[in-house]
Amino acid sequence: MGLLVDGEWVDRWYDTAASAGRFVRSEAQFRNWITPDGRPGPSGEGGFVAQPGRYHLYVSLACPWAHRTLIFRALKGLEAIIGVSVVNPHMAGNGWSFAPAPGVIADPVGQARHLYEVYLRAQPGYSGRVTVPVLWDLERDTIVSNESAEIIRMLNSAFDDVGARPGDYAPAALLAQIDAINSHVYDTINNGVYKAGFATEQQVYEHEVAALFDALDALEARLSEQRYLLGERITEADWRLFTTLVRFDAVYYGHFKCNLRRLSDYPQLWGHTRELYQWPGVAATVDLDHIKTHYYRSHPTINPNGIVPAGPVLDFDAPHGRGHPVALD
Ligand SMILES: N[C@@H](CCC(=O)N[C@@H](CS)C(=O)NCC(=O)O)C(=O)O
Structure with a gap:
């Protein structure tokens, strides 16, 4: 490092x-x-x-x-x-x-x-x-x-x-909304887990964890009303959330001490994560061995012995229960 x-x-x-x-x-x-x-x-x-x-x-x-x-x-x-x-x-x-x-x-x-x-x-x-x-x-x-x-x-x-495949995940009409939610999700969730995990003062850690779970609670409520973060159409904002959530129970919950709740305790967020995981071509981009090995072995100030935990057991292939994929333009 x-x-x-x-x-x-x-x-x-x-x-x-x-x-x-x-x-x-x-x-x-x-x-x-x-x-x-x-x-x-x-x-x-x-x-x-x-x-x-x-x-x-x-x-x-x-x-x-x-x-x-x-x-x-x-x-x-x-x-x-x-x-x-x-x-x-x-x-x-x-x-x-x-x-x-x-x-x-x-x-x-x-x-x-x-x-x-x-x-x-x-x-x-x-x-x-x-x-x-x-x-x-x-x-x-x-x-x-x-x-x-x-x-x-x-x-x-x-x-x-x-030669790219059609599909617009950041359509002009939604751009302002995408940018706004991205900025909130970046601050509280994507970077929020790092701010909690790398904090070196107790009150800083507690503040960041509280903000992280407030944000997750709010997104859970949002996803109980609608299929994706911005409604019925999948956008870049969903994909940006996904890369943090797919790592959550395997590394952020334990290694970064983001442990008020597991992702799998949130029915909507966990279903959303499984849906995106099951999207064509996406599962092949997720490598939990690299993910766990990286975090647990590369941060000696947090995990000095570099032991990589065996669990948790996660089934990203379980039915996600969030309906049929929505067509893109
Ligand atoms: N702003 C960058 C951040 C990328 C980033 O921080 N990557 C981490 C890995 S998750 C890294 O390479 N860190 C090495 C370091 O900070 O020395 C982006 O989103 O592309």
């Missing part, structure tokens, strides 16, 4: 002392957008045209942020259009690596041994965290983006004219 400082790797844990025991996630630094014609997107520079075979995605199967991008690659049928590499689930002193293990897919671009080498290839003097996901441009030999929220927006539509 560490980061790059002026192009040099430094092995260092998160500095919560600088923020009164709170975990503060740093902003992603590569913020360009792939667009159908190469015009610039909402941030960064232009020149990243959507073309089959031009881009490569580096992910961890353990990471909920990287998982979003793998899900969108699957939903949009981009497997043959965008290649993928998978890091080893154990994030050790040198950060993410490609050390061989079941499920790891090596780096075909520069044969990197560690993910930080991919960042250095793009920017030799890079300073900052070395995170997954990373979207790489093989033509310009650089990183397009390392911000999952923006990568899934690109995958949602940029490749639609060059």
